[in-house]
Amino acid sequence: MVTAITGSGFGDEGKGKTTDLLAEKADIVVRFQGGANAGHTIINDFGKFVLRLLPSGVFHHHVENVIASGVAFDADIFFSELELLKERGVPTPKILISSRAQLLLPIHKLQDRLEEERLGKNRFGSTLSGIWPFYSDKFARRSIQISALYSENLSNIAARFCEDKNVYFKAFYHIENAVSYQEVMDYLTDLKARLAPYLCDCPYYMNEAIKEGKDILLEGQLGALRDIENGIYPYVTSSSPLAGFGSVSAGIPPYKIKSIISVVKAYHTSVGEGALVGELSGSTADELRRKGGDQGEFGANTGRPRRIAWFDCVAARYGCMLQGATELAFTNLDVLGYLDNIPVCVSYKTNGEITKNFPQTHLLSESQPVYQYLKGWNCDISECSQYNELPEAAKNYISFIENQIGVPVSIISVGPKRNQTIFR
Numbered sequence: 001m002v003t004a005i006t007g008s009g010f011g012d013e014g015k016g017k018t019t020d021l022l023a024e025k026a027d028i029v030v031r032f033q034g035g036a037n038a039g040h041t042i043i044n045d046f047g048k049f050v051l052r053l054l055p056s057g058v059f060h061h062h063v064e065n066v067i068a069s070g071v072a073f074d075a076d077i078f079f080s081e082l083e084l085l086k087e088r089g090v091p092t093p094k095i096l097i098s099s100r101a102q103l104l105l106p107i108h109k110l111q112d113r114l115e116e117e118r119l120g121k122n123r124f125g126s127t128l129s130g131i132w133p134f135y136s137d138k139f140a141r142r143s144i145q146i147s148a149l150y151s152e153n154l155s156n157i158a159a160r161f162c163e164d165k166n167v168y169f170k171a172f173y174h175i176e177n178a179v180s181y182q183e184v185m186d187y188l189t190d191l192k193a194r195l196a197p198y199l200c201d202c203p204y205y206m207n208e209a210i211k212e213g214k215d216i217l218l219e220g221q222l223g224a225l226r227d228i229e230n231g232i233y234p235y236v237t238s239s240s241p242l243a244g245f246g247s248v249s250a251g252i253p254p255y256k257i258k259s260i261i262s263v264v265k266a267y268h269t270s271v272g273e274g275a276l277v278g279e280l281s282g283s284t285a286d287e288l289r290r291k292g293g294d295q296g297e298f299g300a301n302t303g304r305p306r307r308i309a310w311f312d313c314v315a316a317r318y319g320c321m322l323q324g325a326t327e328l329a330f331t332n333l334d335v336l337g338y339l340d341n342i343p344v345c346v347s348y349k350t351n352g353e354i355t356k357n358f359p360q361t362h363l364l365s366e367s368q369p370v371y372q373y374l375k376g377w378n379c380d381i382s383e384c385s386q387y388n389e390l391p392e393a394a395k396n397y398i399s400f401i402e403n404q405i406g407v408p409v410s411i412i413s414v415g416p417k418r419n420q421t422i423f424r
């Protein structure tokens with residue numbers, strides 16, 4: 001059975017925790033898109049980890065972890081994460097990398113930085129991990145696929161790549177010969193031997209695993225509102241965090257994905273640019289930010305303070321619809337335990353009209369939240385391990401949200417650790 005675990009919002013919903021948890025009963029965990037630009041936080045018996053590229057199944061020795069074809073594969077980060085796991089005492093995980101994935105190279109990170117500098121106040125708030133230059137090159141068909149490392153044509157592919165990059169860098173950033181063919185070839189030659197033990201023909205591997213009845217988790221990065229097609233363009237990521245893309249990236253039929261767990265956080269956050277309807281400020285925002293997550297709402301990878309809003313049913317409904325959610329993992333519920341009343345945004349007022357649909361991007365800045373206030377539970381629920389141990393007000397909050405979204409909540413997370421989870 002194939003299950004996707006994906007985000008309904010802007011990311012940071014707790015996909016890492018959810019995947020690590022569910023991986024215990026899985027055979028294969030597949031990271032299907034994005035690169036090392038965001039972190040999945042996992043707290044388990046080995047300690048606290050923020051995984052940027054490795055699938056979140058790496059802490060389970062029985063799990064085969066697959067990096068699928070749609071991932072922006074940064075080999076430097078890959079090897080440094082593997083090294084970090086080793087240093088921290090995690091047994092060497094089983095890992096396979098799709099030979100159809102493409103290489104994110106150091107020049108992509110340089111391009112990302114130079115472009116943010118060039119844009120100045122119009123910058124995107126990039127994490128400077130090279131993601132958009134990587135995907136631009138991939139779709140311009142000049143990128144270097146891992147399988148090309150083993151092709152006799154590698155030197156021609158690398159030469160074309162360098163030539164194109166140098167034209168671009170000269171025009172945009174006035175830098176001559178930004179990338180040297182020889183350096184790129186040296187880098188690629190070094191990778192050739194180091195990557196060889198990990199490679200698989202991902203579509204065949206995955207389809208065979210489905211035939212054998214393996215339990216497979218597809219792990220998405222970021223969330224639906226950052227989807228390149230349906231998110232708040234241009235403040236989106238350069239790939240698709242939607243469960244549907246999981247089938248494309250892994251090379252499996254879409255109808256094989258039987259369950260889609262959309263991870264939804266009990267309040268709303270966003271890192272980076274782009275409108276956030278109902279964005280909180282001042283002491284209200286500071287307090288929620290301080291209490292959120294495992295160490296406050298600060299980027300797992302970048303440390304940037306996350307922008308904060310109350311739960312947004314309009315955005316969550318849209319995000320879950322895009323994901324095709326069949327169930328919800330509702331996370332960070334414990335964080336709201338300090339409130340007497342909890343505002344929930346149930347609709348937007350957009351140019352004077354009330355709407356329950358997520359507006360076109362240019363109308364987001366014209367939209368104000370319409371709140372309904374629910375009773376808070378005003379206590380610590382982080383030790384609750386059964387649904388019936390939760391206070392009535394917390395149960396009502398969960399029911400209210402699931403009715404608003406129209407998808408059942410099957411997992412409730414009341415803390416960042418594995419065992420702080422209630423299966424409903």
Ligand code: GDP
Pocket residue numbers: 007011012013014015016017038039040041042043222292293294295299300331332333334335413414415416417
């Ligand atoms: P991901 O990228 O979706 O995996 O999410 P991040 O790791 O970027 O951010 C989620 C944050 O919430 C991390 O700090 C997690 O440790 C934390 N977290 C996850 N679930 C819970 C929860 O139920 N309660 C609390 N307090 N923190 C949680």
